[in-house]
Amino acid sequence: MSFTVLIPARLASTRLPNKPLADIGGVPMVVRVAQRAIKSGAVRAVVAADSTEIIEQCRAFGVSAVLTRTDHPSGSDRLAQACDLLGLDDAELVVNVQGDEPLIxxxxxxxxxxxxxxxxxxxxxxxxxxxxxxxxxxxxxxxxxxxxxxxxxxxxxxxxxxxxxxxxxxxxxxxxxxxxxxxxxxxxxxxxxxxxxxxxxxxxxxxxxxxxxxxxxxxxxxxxxxxxxxxxxxxxxxxxxxxxxxxxxxxx
The missing domain is CATH 3.90.550.10 (Spore Coat Polysaccharide Biosynthesis Protein SpsA; Chain A)
Structure with missing residues (x-):
């Protein structure tokens, strides 16, 4: 089987501002998550971000990322747009891994x-x-x-x-x-x-x-x-x- 991992990431966070970019040993947290996801059987792991800053940090570490709208009301809305940006077919499978799970x-x-x-x-x-x-x-x-x-x-x-x-x-x-x-x-x-x-x-x-x-x-x-x-x-x-x-x- 084949599937894609999608990792939603947005900068706004009440309890921990700029959470996706929080430094963990010199690596942004969302990149840590993607690195774990890549070790799964997924054909690819892609960060669905709401800011160019996250996109730039991901690409600096060789992590795939797509830029989504900033006004999505939920993570599922963000992931749906990411599916469109990636051209995924309706029959394909995706796994949503949260961007704050660096130990997944x-x-x-x-x-x-x-x-x-x-x-x-x-x-x-x-x-x-x-x-x-x-x-x-x-x-x-x-x-x-x-x-x-x-x-x-x-x-x-x-x-x-x-x-x-x-x-x-x-x-x-x-x-x-x-x-x-x-x-x-x-x-x-x-x-x-x-x-x-x-x-x-x-x-x-x-x-x-x-x-x-x-x-x-x-x-x-x-x-x-x-x-x-x-x-x-x-x-x-x-x-x-x-x-x-x-x-x-x-x-x-």
């Missing part, structure tokens, strides 16, 4: 792409891993996902799901339950290009607005999302200056 595992990228290829009934694919800490299950910043028997997403939520009736607020999966532990959603997505072009045009879903989770738009409109369960937690992402300091210690 190339094997996870491959797994998400291969899963979508194997699931013609799904428009998207993503990943999840088991939660083992009660604090994570209760944390609204940790997105949870519930699956059906075929590992297709039923729902994503910031709330602790699934919630056992008799163990509210407790780690029910550590009480001898035969049910599998809850799953944390990992923010990596595979798309069929045709659906990615359609997705930004779909009306926002009420549940999407309530939970502030864009993937709920796909479920709301009847599209299916296949989920790969990974044994390993994803590498540390960078949202804050503290995250950046920890990543620098690991990579420098």
């Amino acid at each position: 595992d190339p094997a996870l990228i491959d797994a998400v792409a291969h899963l979508l290829e194997q699931r013609p009934d799904c428009a998207m694919s993503t990943a999840a891993h088991a939660i083992d800490q009660l604090a994570d299950w209760l944390n609204p910043n940790v997105v949870k996902v519930v699956l059906d028997a075929h590992r297709t997403a039923l729902y994503f939520s910031r709330s602790p799901i699934p919630a056992a009736r008799d163990f509210a607020g407790q780690a029910w999966w550590k009480t001898g339950s035969t049910l599998p532990p809850p799953l944390r959603h990992v923010g990596i997505y595979g798309y069929r290009v045709g659906f990615l072009r359609q997705f930004p045009k779909l009306p926002q879903a009420p549940l999407e607005q309530l939970e502030a989770l864009e993937q709920l738009r796909a479920l709301w409109h009847g599209h299916r999302i296949a989920v790969h369960i990974t044994e390993q937690a994803p590498g540390l992402g960078v949202d804050t200056p503290e995250d950046l300091a920890r990543v620098r210690q690991l990579l420098v």
